[in-house]
Amino acid sequence: MGFHLVRKTDIKIWQIALYYLAGIAVSLILGAVLLTSLEINAVDYYKDMFTAGLIGNRFPAKTIENFFVSFVPLLITSLALALSFKMRFWNIGGEGQFIIGALTSSVIALKCPNMNPFLILLLMVITGMVFSGITGLAIAFLKTKFNTNETLATLMINYIALYVIRFIGDTKADWNFFLREDSVRPKFASFEENARMPYIDIGGYHLQFSVIFTVLIAFGIWFYLKYTKQGYEISVVGDSSKTAKYAGMNVNKIVLRTMFISAAMIGLAGAFTASSSAGVSANITNNVGWTGIIVAWLSKLSIPGIVVASFLISILQYGCRIASASYPSIDSHFADLLQGIILFSVLAADFLANYKIVRRKETDNA
Amino acid sequence: MPDSVNTLDIITQFLFYLVVYSIPLLYGTCGEITIEKSGSLNLGVEGTMAIGAIFGYLAGCAADNLFAGVIVAFVTAALTGAVFALFTVTFQANQNVTGLTITTFGVALYYFMGNALGEKWPVFVNSKKLVGSLESINIPGLSKIPVIGKAFFSHNILVYLGILMAVLLWVYFEKTRQGMRVRAIGENPGAADSLGIKVNLNKYLHIMLGSGIMGIGGLYMGFNMSGTFEGSNCWINGYGWIAIALVIFANWNPAKAILGTFVFGFFKTLAVYYGTLAGSFPNALGWLGKIPSHFFAALPFIITLVILIADSVRKNKHSNEPAAIGINYYREDR
Numbered sequence: 174m175g176f177h178l179v180r181k182t183d184i185k186i187w188q189i190a191l192y193y194l195a196g197i198a199v200s201l202i203l204g205a206v207l208l209t210s211l212e213i214n215a216v217d218y219y220k221d222m223f224t225a226g227l228i229g230n231r232f233p234a235k236t237i238e239n240f241f242v243s244f245v246p247l248l249i250t251s252l253a254l255a256l257s258f259k260m261r262f263w264n265i266g267g268e269g270q271f272i273i274g275a276l277t278s279s280v281i282a283l284k285c286p287n288m289n290p291f292l293i294l295l296l297m298v299i300t301g302m303v304f305s306g307i308t309g310l311a312i313a314f315l316k317t318k319f320n321t322n323e324t325l326a327t328l329m330i331n332y333i334a335l336y337v338i339r340f341i342g343d344t345k346a347d348w349n350f351f352l353r354e355d356s357v358r359p360k361f362a363s364f365e366e367n368a369r370m371p372y373i374d375i376g377g378y379h380l381q382f383s384v385i386f387t388v389l390i391a392f393g394i395w396f397y398l399k400y401t402k403q404g405y406e407i408s409v410v411g412d413s414s415k416t417a418k419y420a421g422m423n424v425n426k427i428v429l430r431t432m433f434i435s436a437a438m439i440g441l442a443g444a445f446t447a448s449s450s451a452g453v454s455a456n457i458t459n460n461v462g463w464t465g466i467i468v469a470w471l472s473k474l475s476i477p478g479i480v481v482a483s484f485l486i487s488i489l490q491y492g493c494r495i496a497s498a499s500y501p502s503i504d505s506h507f508a509d510l511l512q513g514i515i516l517f518s519v520l521a522a523d524f525l526a527n528y529k530i531v532r533r534k535e536t537d538n539a
Numbered sequence: 540m541p542d543s544v545n546t547l548d549i550i551t552q553f554l555f556y557l558v559v560y561s562i563p564l565l566y567g568t569c570g571e572i573t574i575e576k577s578g579s580l581n582l583g584v585e586g587t588m589a590i591g592a593i594f595g596y597l598a599g600c601a602a603d604n605l606f607a608g609v610i611v612a613f614v615t616a617a618l619t620g621a622v623f624a625l626f627t628v629t630f631q632a633n634q635n636v637t638g639l640t641i642t643t644f645g646v647a648l649y650y651f652m653g654n655a656l657g658e659k660w661p662v663f664v665n666s667k668k669l670v671g672s673l674e675s676i677n678i679p680g681l682s683k684i685p686v687i688g689k690a691f692f693s694h695n696i697l698v699y700l701g702i703l704m705a706v707l708l709w710v711y712f713e714k715t716r717q718g719m720r721v722r723a724i725g726e727n728p729g730a731a732d733s734l735g736i737k738v739n740l741n742k743y744l745h746i747m748l749g750s751g752i753m754g755i756g757g758l759y760m761g762f763n764m765s766g767t768f769e770g771s772n773c774w775i776n777g778y779g780w781i782a783i784a785l786v787i788f789a790n791w792n793p794a795k796a797i798l799g800t801f802v803f804g805f806f807k808t809l810a811v812y813y814g815t816l817a818g819s820f821p822n823a824l825g826w827l828g829k830i831p832s833h834f835f836a837a838l839p840f841i842i843t844l845v846i847l848i849a850d851s852v853r854k855n856k857h858s859n860e861p862a863a864i865g866i867n868y869y870r871e872d873r
Contacts (some may be wrong), residue, residue, distance in 0.1 A: 177870065178631075211655050263635055263865075265582075321851040324580065324635060324865065325787060329844040332780060336837035344831060463639060470636045502657055504770065506650035513644025517626070520637070524630035 178528045189526045196522030200515040207510070211502045221499075222492035234378040236495075242449050243459060244487040245387045246271070246442040250465035251483045252394050253438035255474045256431055257309075259398070259411045262316065264309065266327025267462025269334035270436045273308055274301035274443025276338055276351075279453045282368035283350055290367045294382075294448060297368065301444030302437040309436020310429060317425040331462065335455075342455045351453070363452045370449040383445040390438070395476040407431055464490075467516050473523075486512065547686050549819045553812055554690030559763065560811075561804025562701045563588075566756025567782030568789060568796045569705050573749030574620075575786060576712060577742050578725040580865040581623055582638030584753055585779025586645020591616035591754020592761040592774050593652050599758070600661035600766070605672035605696070609755055616754020617747040619645065624746040628739050631867050646773050653768035663766030672696065673762060697759050704752060708793035721745055725861030728868040738868055753779075781807075784843035787850075791859040803839045810835035 205215035220228070225240055227233050250267050257264035264270075278301035285293055308330060315321035341351050345359045353362045372379040398404035406427045409417045414424050442461070447453050468486055472478030493508035567584050574581045581587075591612035599608020623641055626632040653660060664670060673695045681692040712718040721741055723731040728738045760774045785803055789796035809816075810832040817828030850858045 178629075207651070265635060265639070315848055315851065319848075319851040319854075321848055322860070324582075325783070325847055326844060328582075328780070329784060329840045329847070332777070332840040333837050333844070336833045336840075340831050340833035343833070463643065466636060466639055467643070470633065502655050504650055504654050506647045506654075509643045509647035510651050513640050513647060516636070516640045517622070517644075520626055520630060520632045524632070528631075 177531055179531050181527055181529055184526060189523070192522040192526040193519055196518035197515060200511065200518045203514050203518075204507075204511045207507075208503075211500070213500055213503065218496050218500075221496035223488060225488060225492045226495035238379055238381070240487065240491050241381065241384050242446070243491055244484065245381075245383050245449070246446045246459065247461045247464060247468065247487055248387055248480065248483040249390060249442035249445070250439050250461045251468040251472075251479045252391060252476065253435045253442070254465045255469040255472070255476070255479055256394070256398075256407065256438070257435040258469055259407050259474055260428060260431055261411050262313070262428060262432060262435075263324040264312075264327050264432065264435055265324055265462075265466060266309070266312070266330050266436070267439050267465050268458050268460070269327065269331040269462070270305040270308055270439040271443040271446075271458045271462055272334040272338050274305040274440030275447040275453050275457050276334075276341070276443075277301055277304040277440075278444035279351065279364070279447050282364045282447065283362060286365040286367065288367055290369075290371055293368050294371070297448060298441055298444045301440040301447075303440070305440025305443065306433045306437030309439075310433045313429045313432035316432075317428050338453070338457075339455045361452050361454055364448070368448060369451045370445070381449055383449055386445075390441075391476065391480050398476060403427075403430070464512070467512060471516060471519055546819065549815065551686050551690045553808065553816065554687065555693075556812065557801065557804055557808045558691060558694060558698060560808055561800045562698050563756040563760045563763070563778055564782055564785060564804055564807075565701045565705055565796060565800040566759065567753050567779055568785040568800060569701075569708050569793050570749040570751070570753035570756065571782055571786045572712075572789070572791055572793055572796060573708060573752065574746050575791060575861055575864055576725045577721050577745035578728055578861055578863045578866070578868070579623075579627060579742060579746055580634050580638065581620075581641075581746065581749070582635055582783065583619070583623055583641025583645065583750075583779075584638075584782050585773075585775050585777070586642035586648075587616050587619045587750045587753045588757030588760065588775045588779050589645040589649040589773055590619050590757070591751075592757030593649050595754060595758035596761045596766055597652070597661065599669050600663070600666045603666045603668045605669050608669065608758055609697075612754040612758035613751040614754075616757065617751035619754075620747040620750025621743070623750065624743045627867060628742045628746075631869055634865055634867065642779065646775070649773050649775075650770070653770065656768075660768045661766070663762075697755070697762075701756075701759075702797060705793045705797050712793065722861070725863055728863055732868075732870065738870075742868075753782075756782075781839050784839055787843050787847055787860075788839075790857070791861065806835045806838040 201219070205219070208215040208218050225236060227236055230236055250271065254264060254267055278297035281293060281297045281300050285296070288296070312321070312323050312326050312330075315326065316323045341349065342361055343359050345352060351361060353360045370381045370383050372381045374380075398407065406417070406422055409420065409422065410424055410427050417424050417427070439462070443457070446457055450457070464486060465483075468479060468483045471486075472482045489511060490505070490508040493511070494505040497503045497505050497507055567588055570587075571581065571584055594615040595608045595612025598611035599605060602608070619641060623637055626637045627634045675693045675695055676699070678692040682688045684692070710718075712722060720731065720736045723734070723736060724738050724741055732738045756778075757775055760776070760778060764774050781803060785796065785799050788803065789799040809827075813827045813830065813832060813835065816824050817826070850860075
């Protein structure tokens, strides 16, 4: 005698939402237990975390700006990853594609110090998108043509790209225009004024163009998936590539195209981040390639869900950095710990919402 | 030119450190092979090693006993594996996402424990018996061989244990009935199930066994770092990812993993040691000094990518990649 799992068929969306909220609540309680074990007042800590320290902050505008600098790349990367995940193409190369986008766009920034600010931003974005997109396209080509394992291939490229950017950042040489000339120690050069992200000044708060574009991109991707033929094709391929073939779709073409878009968007996020932070650094990705996977999954690949989840995860990460600063016994990695607990709780909640455990009778054993 | 005695010493030293720094990779790789043979791809190696490392280290120091440390590293890492199995086997959650979450969580737990203990973090050298248990053991006869004797046959117990573990796993998967059954699950769980093999039970057991082995590798890395908690760099330092690459390089074979470990470890050791080598042998190896260390660090990933692509392009029949890897088995779908 044993047990087996049966998928529930009559589950309502609000019921799933309830399970999810319960999962998040459990995670926050677990987090509070951990904080209390460090003799940290969990209520104070969470208050600082969720408000990102805005209460009692004398420079709230700067805090909000910094928050958006870390939110924009996470949202774009999560959206991009969701595109490939929807086809069951496991692009876990977000980190590498982000670095490629940031690094190639910074070539434009450093080589054209006198170009018009809008033209240079456009060029940077195109460069980042093209180079990162080609990387994604290459993997998709190998996958469609030779069935190369894309999970492992994109994973390897993450680390190759990481060592390339570290190499550039550590190597003082005549050819290395990425570094500052006036510094004896190797240090990445800052962009000139023209390559920095333009902004609109709203009463002291600088609303960067990248934030506006990100909103447009999120809306665009939502529209693309929901209302265009190409978006429909992605969902059919994800459900079953056999069905897609019978329906007369060119599955390989869809995979190649979508993977190019996915990687190009991550390259765009890299270019945006380089421009917003006026230069690159070896840890420019801020782990968005990894976090984006968690965000996409937490949201079950729904576009509105990703907007909400990436916003909340950004608050979690940004808030943890600020809240942890007042305590010696904890650091910003607490955000990762909490993030892990949240994902596990939500995965468990998702299971409980969608499956029920049924006792198997002796007779129908296999 | 340095005199000949000194030259040989440098070679011995290089080879000695090659072994010391490579063995954690062997644990990580063999652990991952064990898991992948049963049909799961666990990207949580880095995190699992981190969890085994912290708890094994803390327990080992508290008990001042190496054996206690190894057992706790194995058990805590195996429990981490049980979480992976619970989510991917029972809950049918995506393996990539679950594995990555374990990595995020495990590495974060390392920082959490280190920061939480602060001043109370145990000092390695104060655990006299533990340190004593890690002293090099000379293998009678072999360790007397010039140059390579001290390099290969005079190591701490965890080095020998790692090699033994790899050999035993090879025997298990290639020569025993039970090992063949597990491989059948990795190739085609549906068929294995209809042959009466308990798919889920075996997946749980092998995910936990593999994770436990990784945990010992993590603990070993902690010892290599003299047990000093670093607030900016986790002990595991990317070795978990290299281990995942090494599984492909070793073609899912624990015996080949021993060889692969030394090949990848060679590059890792070169990345640290190339300056010394270039300085000691300016004529023969002076060119080494011109190659950036980042190149050696990236080489394992470059080689693996090339192998991965080459194998798929040639439709390599000798590739032992389990066919059902990464795909959850849901019995009702059979």
